[in-house]
Amino acid sequence: MLLNKGQTELEILQNRFTSYISAAIQRRRNDYIRQVLRYRQTEVEVERIFKEQSTAAESDIWEELPLLMCIENNQLLCALNAITEREREIFFQSIRWKKF
DSSP: OOOOOSOSHHHHHHHHHHHHHHHHHHHHHHHHHHHHHHHHHHHHHHHHHHHHHHHHHHHHHHHHSOGGGGOOOHHHHHHHHHSOHHHHHHHHHHSOOSOO
């Protein structure tokens, strides 16, 4: 095996080329890592935005539905259907509700 002492013109050229290739590989590696990190960050942001929008859209839908259609508890729904409209108004005004 020949040792490269960097003394001849060919050895100097080989050392420069090796240095150039090493730097190019390191830059490409760093670019790749940055690209992966940007992609992951973008993916997380998209998921966060999607969750916020779907949650907002879901609550908008619930707010637009008639009150009795928002109730998921069948026993409560039957009981509310059995009382008068005025009694239902009093019931709903006396509690704070989001979703039954």
